[in-house]
Amino acid sequence: MHQPSQFRLDDGEALRVAIDEAPFATLVTQSHDGKLTADHLPLLFEPASDESTPAKLLGHISRGNPLAQELKNGSHTRSALAIFHGPQAYITPSWYPAKREHGRVVPTWNYQVVHAHCQLRLVDDAEWLKALVTELTTRFERDRETPWAVDDAPADFIDKMCRAILGVELTIERLEGKRKASQHKPLEEREAIRRGLRDEYGYDDADSRCLSGID
Numbered sequence: 001m002h003q004p005s006q007f008r009l010d011d012g013e014a015l016r017v018a019i020d021e022a023p024f025a026t027l028v029t030q031s032h033d034g035k036l037t038a039d040h041l042p043l044l045f046e047p048a049s050d051e052s053t054p055a056k057l058l059g060h061i062s063r064g065n066p067l068a069q070e071l072k073n074g075s076h077t078r079s080a081l082a083i084f085h086g087p088q089a090y091i092t093p094s095w096y097p098a099k100r101e102h103g104r105v106v107p108t109w110n111y112q113v114v115h116a117h118c119q120l121r122l123v124d125d126a127e128w129l130k131a132l133v134t135e136l137t138t139r140f141e142r143d144r145e146t147p148w149a150v151d152d153a154p155a156d157f158i159d160k161m162c163r164a165i166l167g168v169e170l171t172i173e174r175l176e177g178k179r180k181a182s183q184h185k186p187l188e189e190r191e192a193i194r195r196g197l198r199d200e201y202g203y204d205d206a207d208s209r210c211l212s213g214i215d
Contacts, residue, residue: 023084026083027039028080044059062165089201117173133150
């Protein structure tokens with residue numbers, strides 16, 4: 001990923017938060033015959049437990065996914081790239097004060113993204129999968145007034161559902177983050193971007209600040 005220094009996002013905690021806020025990832029892998037494949041799935045970030053145990057990303061795919069056959073019939077691990085797309089927006093030059101002053105302005109697109117370079121392994125273990133779907137459910141139900149829990153469904157039904165999936169364990173080798181948010185522009189123009197995102201697009205305060213480079 002092209003990484004101009006002013007857009008680089010390399011703080012470990014900031015990267016973790018960016019993943020947590022945009023957990024639905026695009027997972028890119030390459031088959032044994034060189035074809036690229038993209039899958040789409042939510043992934044949970046599991047911090048490193050100690051210096052010898054790297055951080056991981058956890059999710060699951062259907063047993064019918066071709067990736068399952070690829071890893072079953074070939075190597076047990078594979079290089080993979082997980083892409084987490086955060087907030088993004090088209091930035092119109094009409095928001096800039098400079099448009100009225102001299103007109104030398106152009107549109108752009110602001111965004112936040114994290115790339116996780118990983119080694120992928122599939123997990124076929126009933127207890128592991130049950131723990132994973134429980135953790136996923138807890139994560140995505142946590143803001144509901146009455147959260148649904150895995151235990152709300154019959155145990156034999158959950159067991160049947162788990163038999164239809166395989167776990168995805170991604171051992172993180174490297175994280176790269178980028179927040180292109182007009183950081184190189186004067187504060188006056190970034191404030192104008194923030195107001196435009198909020199007032200015209202209806203973005204909330206957090207996303208409008210993120211995409212205007214105003215923390």
